[in-house]
Amino acid sequence: MTEFALFDTAIGHCGVCWGEHGITRVQLPEGSEARTRAKVLRDHPGAAETAPPPEIRRAIDEMTALMDGERLDLLDIEVDEGVVPEFHRRVYEITRAIPPGKTLTYGEIAHRLGMPGSAQAVGQALGANPYPIVVPCHRVLAAGGGNGGFSAPGGVDTKLRMLVIEGAIAEEPTLF
Structure with a gap:
């Protein structure tokens, strides 16, 4: 089951989806928190909005810091490439x-x-x-x-x- 959380950044409200093998999607802002949530749910029907587990919370914190201008490479964030060619x-x-x-x-x-x-x-x-x-x-x-x-x-x-x-x-x- 896909889970997701929304988070605020310097560029707007983003979303992150994850599964058992890491992040499956990052959603850039759609103009408002409600529209970002709606886009995530359109792309992942039935996804559950939940509090992120520690590794996803860390990824959110790093993405937020990067969008605040910190020089982070984000290479430590695990992404699920299971369906990626x-x-x-x-x-x-x-x-x-x-x-x-x-x-x-x-x-x-x-x-x-x-x-x-x-x-x-x-x-x-x-x-x-x-x-x-x-x-x-x-x-x-x-x-x-x-x-x-x-x-x-x-x-x-x-x-x-x-x-x-x-x-x-x-x-x-x-x-x-």
């Missing part, structure tokens, strides 16, 4: 190694995979990332430092906010 696992492993305040491009990850030319596949894997914040897909940019996409709620604006908090970019650009 092998290629995605490899992409997530490289992405998790990007330190706060740093970025890579989709192409650089493809190169590190030993698969030059697979930047689009890397982007698709990151677009399916069930563990944003823990697997920091917001730290992956398009070639030349472009924003790329961000499929989480708030889109690229959320990505930019997270990068500003971490010090990877100086400030959110003003869009005209």
Whole structure:
């Protein structure tokens, strides 16, 4: 059975789902606590909102601290990759190694995979990332430092906010 908890961060109310093998999903803010809860329950019908066990409480505390600007890598947080395709696992492993305040491009990850030319596949894997914040897909940019996409709620604006908090970019650009 999936269990979940909501928690407040500098970017809004997030959610975390877990099972017996670790975190199964991190839900970025949907604009309000109620909408985040509704999204979690839509994606996980029958999930139970409960007090998190100690290891999940620690993960929540670390994600919250990261979103407050602390330089944490979150590598100690266990995620359940049971249903994650092998290629995605490899992409997530490289992405998790990007330190706060740093970025890579989709192409650089493809190169590190030993698969030059697979930047689009890397982007698709990151677009399916069930563990944003823990697997920091917001730290992956398009070639030349472009924003790329961000499929989480708030889109690229959320990505930019997270990068500003971490010090990877100086400030959110003003869009005209």
